[in-house]
Amino acid sequence: MRLAYLGPPGTFSEEAALLYDPTADTLPVPSIPAVATAVLTGMADQGIVPIENSLEGSVNETLDLLIQEPNLRIWREVVLAISHCLLVKPGTRHSDIQVIYSHPQALGQCRRYLEALFPRVRREPALSTVMAVEQALQSPVPAAAIAPLRASALYPVEVLARGIQDNPNNFTRFVVLAHHDHPPTGDDKTSLAFTYDIDRPGLLYEALGFFATRGINLAKIESRPTKQELGRYIFLLDLQGHREEEKVSEALADLSRQAAWVRVFGSYPRWKGAK
């Protein structure tokens, strides 16, 4: 099975790809839209993309991709615990480090750790965690990078510390994209989007009513700009249940009659850890 992911190797996306399927033939591509293209052109059988982080929120590029691409479905979800590591050139000691490179988001997620252990060390923003590792290795002064553990398997570095993020509840949810969604398993989720071409009080309230009155629980609600006008939105829902279950199917039929546009991204099993 060929599995496209957001490269380069050494990222959390690669960690998620290996968590989903350790035997997959992984294919790094340069962007989230390129993951979609790899699946649509048949270059890959499936593609994995981040959709949501427990601290940062939604990955807008993935939501927009699902909205814009009618030929992709969500086949699975995968939840990865995000663990930031401190990587150095072998032999570098804590007390040697004069500069720490990472992506601004990773520096932000490790802020308290850095303030406690490296209060006087310069922090240098990098365009990605993998570029941070390369910059640390090329640095003329002793340097470290904050990066995923996976990077330590690919670069000649030593792991000085693991799990250095401030908040232990740091998880990223990924979705596996394919040409079709997953058959029912009895413990499923369904993701969809819808929008309106008019604006009147209560439209969204009515829409949520199709689900609430049938006892269908919403796992998530989100909005994305339509990109046509500030203040016009596409709504995104994750709900508990499979689109082939009777009550979900009825609610979706009601929604299709009420909204101007509805797209079901897919039904797929709820993540319960790697097998």
Next chain:
Amino acid sequence: MRLAYLGPPGTFSEEAALLYDPTADTLPVPSIPAVATAVLTGMADQGIVPIENSLEGSVNETLDLLIQEPNLRIWREVVLAISHCLLVKPGTRHSDIQVIYSHPQALGQCRRYLEALFPRVRREPALSTVMAVEQALQSPVPAAAIAPLRASALYPVEVLARGIQDNPNNFTRFVVLAHHDHPPTGDDKTSLAFTYDIDRPGLLYEALGFFATRGINLAKIESRPTKQELGRYIFLLDLQGHREEEKVSEALADLSRQAAWVRVFGSYPRWKGAK
């Protein structure tokens, strides 16, 4: 009036600050949380922060700041048309340019322009549009930067092109933060957040009902992670009307009884352009 904004000078945030109040004594600070701190400590009277872009969606850092900071209110909103410019060292011609620097988001928003006019020119990601201008000025080969027009007033550059973004509907909405919100004007908006400590079908549906049944229009709905658990959210609403209007005030009272936590960020006049 001292007005803090997300610096450095030359950013869209500075453009928005000057659009809001051309006579303000503007104070650039290094981050969105620093804008809040400037207001809370009295270093500035007000602070302006981006909250939403018509193409990219919400600015999560601003939403999280409003959620976490009980002593700030929204006093005004400001909507700025985003216009990207191509800036060069004076005398540089279109045909000379060998590399174009900008923030990845700005490069993305001008992708079609770049492909049409500079198909063979290297694009180089920068950490900010202002750093892109500095990199272009220091480049050993002829270079350009994509940056706000405001940067051309602050750096020794020439404006080769204006409004080069692909989508003409590119607007950023800013909010002005202060110690209190705005008195009613008759055409107002109210922004608020709420969350639940339990999870059962229909909770959000009930909440939206408090507004829908009173004919109150929702301008926006958004969710942010609680940062405690993947799948637990804080909901954010923008609605039409002032919190002191009777029907809005009644709906907010109903919501306060139903939700575990509610915070009104403020009521403020709808933006109708600079005066």
